[in-house]
Amino acid sequence: MVLRSDDVDTSVMVSSADRETAAAPGIPPPEDVAMSMQHAYLLYGKKTVLSDCSLDCKRGEVTCVIGLSGAGKSTILRLINGLRRPQGGHIYVNGSDIVGLPERDLIEVRKKMGFAFQGAALFDSLTVTENVSYPLYEHTKLSPDEIEKRVDDTLESLGLSDVADRLPAELSGGMQKRVGFARAIVNEPEIILFDEPTTGLDPIMTNVITDTIRTIQSKLHATSVVVMHDMPSVYAIADNIAMLFEGTIIASGPAKDFRRSQNPIIQQFLQGSEVGPIPL
Amino acid sequence: MIAARGRPFPLRFFEYAGGLVELLEDSLRYILTLRFRPSQVLSQAYFLIVQSLPIIVLTSGFTGLVISLETVAQAVAYGFSNLIGGSVAYGTVRELGPMLTAIVFAGRAGAAITAQLGSMVVTEQIEAYQSMGSSPTKVLVVPRLLACVIGLPMLTIFADIIAVYGGYYMAWLQVHLSSHAYWNSVQNFIGFDDFAKGLFKAAVFGLIVALVACYEGFRTQGGAEGVGRVTTQAVVTSIILIFAFNFALSFVLFR
Ligand SMILES: Nc1ncnc2c1ncn2[C@@H]1O[C@H](COP(=O)(O)OP(=O)(O)O)[C@@H](O)[C@H]1O
Numbered sequence: 118m119v120l121r122s123d124d125v126d127t128s129v130m131v132s133s134a135d136r137e138t139a140a141a142p143g144i145p146p147p148e149d150v151a152m153s154m155q156h157a158y159l160l161y162g163k164k165t166v167l168s169d170c171s172l173d174c175k176r177g178e179v180t181c182v183i184g185l186s187g188a189g190k191s192t193i194l195r196l197i198n199g200l201r202r203p204q205g206g207h208i209y210v211n212g213s214d215i216v217g218l219p220e221r222d223l224i225e226v227r228k229k230m231g232f233a234f235q236g237a238a239l240f241d242s243l244t245v246t247e248n249v250s251y252p253l254y255e256h257t258k259l260s261p262d263e264i265e266k267r268v269d270d271t272l273e274s275l276g277l278s279d280v281a282d283r284l285p286a287e288l289s290g291g292m293q294k295r296v297g298f299a300r301a302i303v304n305e306p307e308i309i310l311f312d313e314p315t316t317g318l319d320p321i322m323t324n325v326i327t328d329t330i331r332t333i334q335s336k337l338h339a340t341s342v343v344v345m346h347d348m349p350s351v352y353a354i355a356d357n358i359a360m361l362f363e364g365t366i367i368a369s370g371p372a373k374d375f376r377r378s379q380n381p382i383i384q385q386f387l388q389g390s391e392v393g394p395i396p397l
Numbered sequence: 398m399i400a401a402r403g404r405p406f407p408l409r410f411f412e413y414a415g416g417l418v419e420l421l422e423d424s425l426r427y428i429l430t431l432r433f434r435p436s437q438v439l440s441q442a443y444f445l446i447v448q449s450l451p452i453i454v455l456t457s458g459f460t461g462l463v464i465s466l467e468t469v470a471q472a473v474a475y476g477f478s479n480l481i482g483g484s485v486a487y488g489t490v491r492e493l494g495p496m497l498t499a500i501v502f503a504g505r506a507g508a509a510i511t512a513q514l515g516s517m518v519v520t521e522q523i524e525a526y527q528s529m530g531s532s533p534t535k536v537l538v539v540p541r542l543l544a545c546v547i548g549l550p551m552l553t554i555f556a557d558i559i560a561v562y563g564g565y566y567m568a569w570l571q572v573h574l575s576s577h578a579y580w581n582s583v584q585n586f587i588g589f590d591d592f593a594k595g596l597f598k599a600a601v602f603g604l605i606v607a608l609v610a611c612y613e614g615f616r617t618q619g620g621a622e623g624v625g626r627v628t629t630q631a632v633v634t635s636i637i638l639i640f641a642f643n644f645a646l647s648f649v650l651f652r
């Protein structure tokens with residue numbers, strides 16, 4: 118691929134103490150773990166974004182990643198999708214390590230994944246329908262009629278039927294977001310990555326989105342990784358919660374245990390308090 | 398390309414050249430295996446080439462006028478009016494036609510390509526293509542590259558013709574040079590091969606403009622400011638490369 122996925126200066130790599138964990142061989146995860154990130158390191162230039170970051174996502178479950186803005190949550194999703202390559206560590210998707218895979222093989226991995234971007238990332242020269250049908254035309258052998266039906270159904274389930282023929286620039290931010298969401302799930306992927314799917318939406322649309330995530334979950338038995346801040350939505354959809362802080366996952370576990378965590382960082386985050394161990 | 402960014406210049410130069418070559422290789426893989434949509438090449442050609450026609454007509458027209466203006470006075474004073482048509486055509490077809498067209502094209506089409514791809518980077522659209530398993534090179538670079546490589550020689554044909562006609566008009570206006578004398582001189586000075594070599598140059602310039610513009614666009618970082626920066630950089634870099642390659646090609650082709 119031509120896009121240099123990062124301006125990585127490998128000479129600055131990771132500190133020597135961390136180098137061993139980063140270089141250690143990966144351990145293929147058990148069958149029920151669809152995505153396993155192990156000791157991942159990612160730097161932009163000299164700035165460390167992820168360091169020794171490990172996260173497992175169980176197959177068929179929703180894992181929510183929470184954390185402060187700029188903590189590197191979107192970066193985690195990009196690593197899982199192979200849009201960025203870590204400088205160290207391993208990322209297993211459906212049992213095989215995608216770190217170091219050539220671009221051509223990553224395409225196969227990505228076809229089974231949906232990615233709903235934080236800013237919707239709609240193709241601005243294409244209409245809503247064309248945007249949502251894009252992955253189907255690219256990757257499936259469905260007939261145009263079947264594609265049309267699938268796209269119509271998806272748009273309808275997200276309340277977007279009325280805007281099917283509009284261009285992205287003619288939609289509100291929230292609507293654009295739902296179209297991006299439709300485009301990510303229309304392919305019925307095995308793994309779906311949602312980057313802040315509800316941020317900036319009104320409470321009703323937030324409910325529609327969280328319901329949709331749950332519905333897709335029960336219908337497709339997909340594995341979802343959702344980045345979110347807003348705790349009520351997180352509790353509504355998460356099977357597991359993982360908290361990212363200072364470049365690493367400091368805690369992860371079933372959603373119901375998470376609330377009772379004694380970890381002061383987690384407590385401060387959940388309460389949204391200004392006082393505590395998190396530097397402002 | 399020139400802006401200092403910490404690392405030594407030779408290193409950045411080779412990195413840049415390597416990046417362009419890599420992008421070219423990647424594009425050729427799709428072009429040679431015919432994995433592109435002709436309809437997309439056409440729509441790019443319409444936007445990049447057809448819509449550049451007015452500005453090319455203007456710039457080449459004035460160029461022809463001014464060469465003739467300068468030559469006519471000298472030629473008449475020294476009694477060489479049979480050289481007027483030839484000197485306009487010679488300079489235009491071999492050098493100025495391809496080069497000026499390419500420079501104007503870099504400013505109009507190259508900048509448009511970079512700004513468009515750059516804003517697609519900023520709004521995550523490039524990553525969206527990748528995340529759906531599509532190659533941005535295939536979808537975005539290949540149609541633009543083909544449109545530029547095929548289209549810039551066509552624009553150059555227009556530019557050549559208009560400049561030479563402009564030269565004739567100026568000569569007629571000033572000294573009522575007969576059309577026979579002008580066109581005879583043109584034919585004596587240039588042959589078809591000069592014309593063809595000029596068009597070959599134009600194709601190379603089209604490749605340079607498209608490659609640099611796409612490469613810079615993909616390199617965009619940051620928001621609107623970043624888009625502005627790479628757009629300027631793309632125009633500057635392609636103009637420098639056009640001058641350098643024009644010299645090198647003239648050296649090789651016209652010796
Ligand atoms: N392409 C990039 N180049 C340099 N720094 C980046 C780039 N992308 C993200 N960053 C930096 O990495 C950090 C994490 O970004 P991100 O993953 O988007 O955070 P989050 O999604 O948690 O808000 C931020 O500090 C951001 O400035």
Ligand SMILES: [Mg+2]
Pocket residue numbers: 187190191192235312
């Ligand atoms: Mg983010």
